[in-house]
Amino acid sequence: MRIVLVTDAWEPQVNGVVRTLTRTVAECRAMGHEVEVIEPSQFKTIPCPTYPEIRLALGAEEEIRERLRAFEPEAVHIATEGPLGIATRRICVEWKLPFTTSYHTKFPEYVSARFPIPVQVGYAYMKWFHKPSGRLMVATPTLRDELVEHGFKNVSPWTRGVDTELFRPDLEPIYKEMGGDAWPRPFFLNVGRVAVEKNIETFLGLDLPGTKIVVGDGPARADLEEKYPDAKFLGAKFGEELARCFADADVFVFPSWTDTFGLVILEAMGTGTPVAAYPAHGPIDLIPGSGAGFIDDDLKTACLKCLELDRKDVRSYAEKFSWRASAEQFIENLQPYPEPARGRFWRRLRRVARLRRRAAA
Incomplete structure (x- = not known):
């Protein structure tokens, strides 16, 4: 199948959305599908306000039209609600x-x-954006139920996966190389974008034994480093170095209330590190009854309970999630034209394009 994937979030950004999309594209191609990715680096961009590392594409609509005509996709998936998503x-x-x-x-x-924008204004925009969509894919049942309550339609599941070859328990410890000999254990780790919506300050403010470690970068890092000098801020890590950070931690702490899934939860579990979190989207669907972590309205309680878990059980739970299964579910959710209708659609579109070019001439 020929698939167009349109996204305002793509490499070199490093976040759960980008990891999900890049792995999905790779798995789809491995299954024999042809995937055309439309992403910001292909266009003129400007920095996103308050997030300069995120680039927003401008003036892309005409080029997107031409690329759709040339590729003649059997399915179009719009992954984000930014400028490229709006244009498509x-x-x-x-x-x-x-x-x-x-x-x-x-x-x-x-x-x-x-x-200072009310949440209901944001939901009004999101409902407008997704209303014409044949299917709105979401990562968890809890998020699906919430969106349905907000009036969203055609909501379908699309789960996530983890690379259990990269994120595994037998990796060499890493914190000793960074001066960790002097850091008291246990190590409580947070990984992700260091930004206000991630609620990292709540984690840093917990009265916990041992050492708090933050891996990642973002607009709130400087202020938090100054406010919490005892915490270890290590900056962004990638690949095996990141996996070693997960594996060398005793507990992974996920304080966010605003994520829709949290891929880092599965990545931590892949290394055998249990996860402490609030009962928010993602954790509430992944953690209860898993033997791989705890959720609690008292995050400190969840953190301390995680110290009692068997890391082998944590790893076993992570092995249930694969990117191939995630990509197969993604493909099932797409709505391609039946073969005869697809051919008629693109023939009609080519005729319209020729008539427009003649009129312009």
Whole structure:
């Protein structure tokens, strides 16, 4: 199948959305599908306000039109609600071309945390954006139920996976190389973007034994480093170095209330490190009854309970999640045209394009 994936989040950004999309594309291609990715680096961009590392594409609509005509996709998936997503949505609605979307980020809550914009305004925008979508893919049942309560339609599951070859328990310890001989155990770790919506300050403010470690970068890092001098801020880590950070921790702490899944939860579990979290989207679907962590409204309680878990049980639970199964579910959610209708659609579109070019000439 020929698939167009449109996303405003792509490499070199490092986050759960990008990891999900890049792994999905890789798995789809491995299964024999042809995937055309439309992403910001292919266009002129500007930095996103308050997040300069995120680039927003400008003036992309005409080029997207041409690429859709040239590729003649059997399915279009719009992964994000940014400028590229908006442009592609407009084209699909105009052409009556079916498409699917996904809900990766609690956008209304993120915006409300940074600007004086009510959450209900964000949800109004999100409902408008996703309304024409044939299917809205979400990562967890809890998020699906919440969106349905908000009035979203056609909500379908799309789970996530973890690379259990990279994130594994037998990796060499890493913190000793960073001066960790002098750090008291246990090690409580957080990994992710260091930003206000991730609620990292709650983690840093907990009265816990041992050492708190933060791996990642972001706009809130400097302020938090100054406010919590005893915590260890190690910056962004990648690949095996990141996996070693997970494996050398005693507990992974996930304090976010706004993530829709939290891939780092599965990555920590892959290394055998149990996860402590609030009963929020993602953790509430992944952790209870897993033997791989605890959720609690008192995050300190969850952290201390995790110290009692068997790391072998944690690893065993992570092995139940694969990126191939995630990609297969993604493919099932797409809505390609039946073969005869698909051919008629693109022939009609080519005729319209020729007539427009003649009129312009």
